[in-house]
Amino acid sequence: MTPVLEISGLRKTYRSRKGVRNALDGFDMVVEAGQVHGFLGPNGSGKTTTLRTLLGLIKPNGGRMAILGREVPQHLPEVAGQVGAIVESPQFFGNFSAELTLSLLADAGGVNRSRVPAVLDQVGLRDRSKERVKTYSLGMKQRLAVASALLKEPKLLILDEPANGLDPGGIREMRTLMRDLSDSGMTVLLSSHILGEIQLICDSVTIISAGRRVTSGSVAEVLAQHTSGAVRVRLETGVDLLDAATTLREAGAQVTLENDYFTVANATNPALITKVLAQRGVYVSELTPVSADLEDVFLELTGTAPVAGQNRQVDESSISGAKNGWGQ
Amino acid sequence: MSLVRAETRRLFRRRFTSVILSGVLLIMAAIIVGTFLSNKQVTDSEVAAAKAQAAQDYQQAVQTAERDKAQCLAAPGTPDAANWPANCDEMWTPTQDEFDYTWYMAETFDLRSEYANMITLLAVLLASAAFLIGASFVGSEWNSGGMMNLLLWRPKRLQVLGTKLAVVLGWFTGLSVLLGAVWTGAFLLIAETRGTTAKMTSGVWQSFGLTGLRGLALVVVAGALGFALASLGRHTGMALGALVGLGALQIGVYIMAGLSGAKYPDAWLVPMWGFVWMYKEYVVEDIDSCNYSSEGGCTPDTFTMTWQTAGIGMAVVTAVVVGAALWSMRRRDIS
Ligand SMILES: Nc1ncnc2c1ncn2[C@@H]1O[C@H](COP(=O)(O)OP(=O)(O)OP(=O)(O)O)[C@@H](O)[C@H]1O
Ligand SMILES: [Mg+2]
Numbered sequence: 106m107t108p109v110l111e112i113s114g115l116r117k118t119y120r121s122r123k124g125v126r127n128a129l130d131g132f133d134m135v136v137e138a139g140q141v142h143g144f145l146g147p148n149g150s151g152k153t154t155t156l157r158t159l160l161g162l163i164k165p166n167g168g169r170m171a172i173l174g175r176e177v178p179q180h181l182p183e184v185a186g187q188v189g190a191i192v193e194s195p196q197f198f199g200n201f202s203a204e205l206t207l208s209l210l211a212d213a214g215g216v217n218r219s220r221v222p223a224v225l226d227q228v229g230l231r232d233r234s235k236e237r238v239k240t241y242s243l244g245m246k247q248r249l250a251v252a253s254a255l256l257k258e259p260k261l262l263i264l265d266e267p268a269n270g271l272d273p274g275g276i277r278e279m280r281t282l283m284r285d286l287s288d289s290g291m292t293v294l295l296s297s298h299i300l301g302e303i304q305l306i307c308d309s310v311t312i313i314s315a316g317r318r319v320t321s322g323s324v325a326e327v328l329a330q331h332t333s334g335a336v337r338v339r340l341e342t343g344v345d346l347l348d349a350a351t352t353l354r355e356a357g358a359q360v361t362l363e364n365d366y367f368t369v370a371n372a373t374n375p376a377l378i379t380k381v382l383a384q385r386g387v388y389v390s391e392l393t394p395v396s397a398d399l400e401d402v403f404l405e406l407t408g409t410a411p412v413a414g415q416n417r418q419v420d421e422s423s424i425s426g427a428k429n430g431w432g433q
Numbered sequence: 434m435s436l437v438r439a440e441t442r443r444l445f446r447r448r449f450t451s452v453i454l455s456g457v458l459l460i461m462a463a464i465i466v467g468t469f470l471s472n473k474q475v476t477d478s479e480v481a482a483a484k485a486q487a488a489q490d491y492q493q494a495v496q497t498a499e500r501d502k503a504q505c506l507a508a509p510g511t512p513d514a515a516n517w518p519a520n521c522d523e524m525w526t527p528t529q530d531e532f533d534y535t536w537y538m539a540e541t542f543d544l545r546s547e548y549a550n551m552i553t554l555l556a557v558l559l560a561s562a563a564f565l566i567g568a569s570f571v572g573s574e575w576n577s578g579g580m581m582n583l584l585l586w587r588p589k590r591l592q593v594l595g596t597k598l599a600v601v602l603g604w605f606t607g608l609s610v611l612l613g614a615v616w617t618g619a620f621l622l623i624a625e626t627r628g629t630t631a632k633m634t635s636g637v638w639q640s641f642g643l644t645g646l647r648g649l650a651l652v653v654v655a656g657a658l659g660f661a662l663a664s665l666g667r668h669t670g671m672a673l674g675a676l677v678g679l680g681a682l683q684i685g686v687y688i689m690a691g692l693s694g695a696k697y698p699d700a701w702l703v704p705m706w707g708f709v710w711m712y713k714e715y716v717v718e719d720i721d722s723c724n725y726s727s728e729g730g731c732t733p734d735t736f737t738m739t740w741q742t743a744g745i746g747m748a749v750v751t752a753v754v755v756g757a758a759l760w761s762m763r764r765r766d767i768s
Contacts, residue, residue: 161588162581163766181588190585196578200448212439214586253582 107174109261109292110136110159115168117154117316128154130316131168136261136294136309141287143307143324144296145399147409149419151316152296153193156265160190173260186214189259193266195250199239203230203249206238210253224252229278243270251279262286262293268302280306304399314407314422324399331402336375339366339391340382349387356381368395436587440600449569454608457562461612464554465619472542472627483537490537494527502526542628545637548620549644553711555616556648563605563656564672570601571660572669581767594664594762598755602656609652613645647710647740654751661751661758679703696722697736710743 117129129151136142146152157163159170161178170177172184197206207221225234228248233241238249247270254262268276276299283293283306297303303310304324311321320327340349350360350367358378359370369378379389397405404410407422444450475483505521508514518524535541571594574580580593587593624630662672683702690698697717699705709715715738723731 157766157768160585162584162768178588185586185588188585192581192585195582197582198573198577198579201446205446209439209443210582210586212442213436213583215435257586 106138108135109138109173110134110142110294111169111171112155112159113169115155115158115170116166117151117158117163118166127316129158129165129168132313132316133318134311134321136292138292139287139290140308141283141293141295141306143303143310144294144313145298145300145303145310145403146296146313147407147419147422150313150407150422152313153265154316155313156190156192156263156294156296160188160192160263161185162192186257187260188263189254189257189261190263191250191254191265191267192263194269195246195253197238197246197249200237202235202237203241203252204234206249207253207256211256214257216257220256220258224255227255227282228252229275244272244275247271248275251282260291262291264293265296266298267295268297268299276302300399300403310399312403312406314409315420319406320402327402328397328399331397331405334373335368335370335395336372336378337366337368337391337393337395338378338389341388341390344387349382349385352385352387353378353381366391436593436596437600440597441604444566444570444600444604447570447573449573450566453562453566457558457612460558461555461616464551465616465623468542468620469623469627471540472623473539474627474629475538475541479538480534484534486537487532487534491527491529491532494532498524498526542620542624544620544624544628544630545632548617548624548641549712551616551620552613552641552644552648555613556645556651556711557707559605559609559612559648559652560655563601563652564659564676566605567598567601567656567658567660568663568672569669570663571597572663572667572672575664575667576669584767590762591759594759598657598660601660602653605652605656606649609649613649617641644711650744650747651707651710654747657751657755661755664758665754665761696734700736700738706738706743706746709738710740710747713740714738 112132112134115129115132116127119126119128132151132155134144134155144152144155154163158165159172159177161181164178172181172188175184177184201209203225204221207224208218210216211218211221222231222234225231228251230245230248230252233245238246241249247267251264251267254264267279271279280302283295287293287308295303295307307324309321309323310327312319312327320330322330340346346362346365346367350362353360353369356377358372361368361370369375372378375392375394378392382389409417409422411417502521502524504513505517505524508517571580574583574597583593584590621630659672662675663669665671666674683704686701687698690701695701696719699717705715716735717738719734719736722734724734725731
């Protein structure tokens with residue numbers, strides 16, 4: 106089966122008097138049919154640029170893209186009817202009502218206008234649909250944007266930070282909505298910074314940093330590939346934790362003390378922990394690898410974990426997360 | 434076709450469109466009512482009386498002038514000389530056309546002599562409306578992000594922009610024809626009730642028809658320019674800015690042309706060419722020059738501005754600006 110979305114070697118260079126910026130630097134992405142695919146990356150890493158390029162709003166400087174098996178942007182007019190999209194903080198003409206805005210889009214795209222009330226109801230704007238968009242709150246505008254993307258009954262739904270401005274209830278609704286849509290066979294590409302959300306609803310993810318893909322695959326795969334390298338150590342009761350921790354620190358381990366256990370962050374070889382402690386006559390009662398969550402993987406791969414005492418600047422991210430293992 | 438329908442709905446659902454169009458209708462109504470009230474039908478005897486009065490005043494003026502001249506000729510050497518010019522030939526002698534009989538009767542609306550001005554008035558009014566509506570129609574779409582949303586539905590950019598332009602111009606053409614008909618009907622009625630339709634030959638009607646067509650072209654060009662400028666700048670304000678800029682430039686150019694001794698500074702003014710477009714031609718004179726001939730004395734050099742030249746200029750400017758707007762739509766990123 107051909108993927109719904111394929112991008113390879115995508116490049117986009119912004120030129121200005123201040124110099125040249127490679128917003129996309131040979132970016133690759135594949136989204137399989139029927140999946141909810143998360144698109145993650147730090148601020149300014151090129152997510153919106155990728156989506157805009159894909160939708161024909163900006164011209165790439167190189168690379169190829171295909172949607173539903175058709176090369177874009179050449180064949181975009183043929184597939185546009187099957188791609189519903191919202192791009193970063195969508196804006197609408199403020200003096201029209203939500204209803205009129207959508208019915209004009211329906212007219213322009215040759216979609217039956219009778220779908221308009223249905224999608225407005227779906228996103229919870231039914232009772233406010235006759236008011237001018239100018240008077241809407243941020244979350245209401247976001248809901249209107251989602252409604253506009255759903256109006257086409259697309260095969261591929263592209264959502265750039267759809268949760269931006271939504272209330273907790275709205276975020277949860279969005280989550281169920283996306284699950285339902287994906288169950289009905291729709292493919293969803295979702296960019297977001299709320300990683301807990303992504304981990305809950307996405308089948309697979311692509312992580313981008315500085316215009317390049319740093320990892321991709323199913324959520325489980327990505328998590329497995331990047332175990333945190335940290336282990337939780339519990340000692341026999343009655344042993345002084347602080348003492349043991351000091352011993353390990355002297356040996357070069359990064360130890361974080363907790364209430365009744367401690368974790369070693371850079372334990373690439375956990376056997377060394379038992380060895381070092383045993384030499385001091387301290388015995389380990391539990392040694393479990395701490396499983397990484399998506400946030401850990403993200404911070405590691407993009408190199409954007411906050412460092413105490415430093416103000417990280419937006420463009421300071423890395424392509425391959427620095428790993429300095431201990432004990433290997 | 435669905436895009437045409439969507440754009441038509443969008444155009445007429447905008448409040449700006451209805452405000453401007455209502456304004457146009459109000460101004461038209463005010464002019465029609467004002468003309469109706471300020472004119473009055475005159476009877477043949479009133480005309481005859483006015484002619485007689487004019488002739489009488491003329492005769493009187495001639496007599497006064499002759500008497501003055503005689504005094505002037507007699508004056509040299511007497512204390513009275515200071516009251517008269519040295520060369521008595523320079524003194525004013527009245528001519529027949531300085532005593533137009535129409536001034537001696539109530540205002541009356543002569544369709545034949547006045548309707549061309551009325552056509553021009555309507556054309557200028559509609560052209561201003563077309564410029565503003567054309568500019569705001571596309572300008573606010575760009576400005577509000579509506580254009581981007583639309584392109585997600587219809588990725589063919591030229592088709593989208595071209596349809597918008599065609600819809601604005603198409604509706605304005607229809608509206609102009611309709612309002613032109615209403616206008617003609619109203620002034621025909623005014624002429625019949627408050628003036629005269631004398632000497633309205635088919636040739637005169639034909640000439641009015643052609644003036645009307647040129648007026649329509651003016652409306653379409655104004656609409657296209659407003660639209661294209663706003664689309665180029667991706668903001669309604671760009672079109673208005675261009676207009677203000679042109680105004681400032683014109684004043685500058687006019688002053689510079691005068692200072693640098695260009696022969697016909699008037700020919701550097703765009704509104705002058707608009708005038709020529711509507712009235713077919715205008716002769717500008719170089720008052721500093723003198724072509725001496727024995728019978729006429731000094732006649733100045735002249736330059737005839739013709740509507741053909743004005744038309745070519747208008748077409749070229751429109752093509753360039755609209756072309757640039759389309760090119761920019763095709764090439765530039767949309768954000
Ligand atoms: N029109 C533009 N001109 C110049 N540079 C641009 C332009 N648009 C984006 N960029 C640059 O391209 C890079 C990628 O931007 P992009 O908007 O794709 O980031 P993003 O991944 O969507 O970030 P965020 O998470 O903040 O939304 C940034 O460095 C940005 O400054
Ligand atoms: Mg973004």
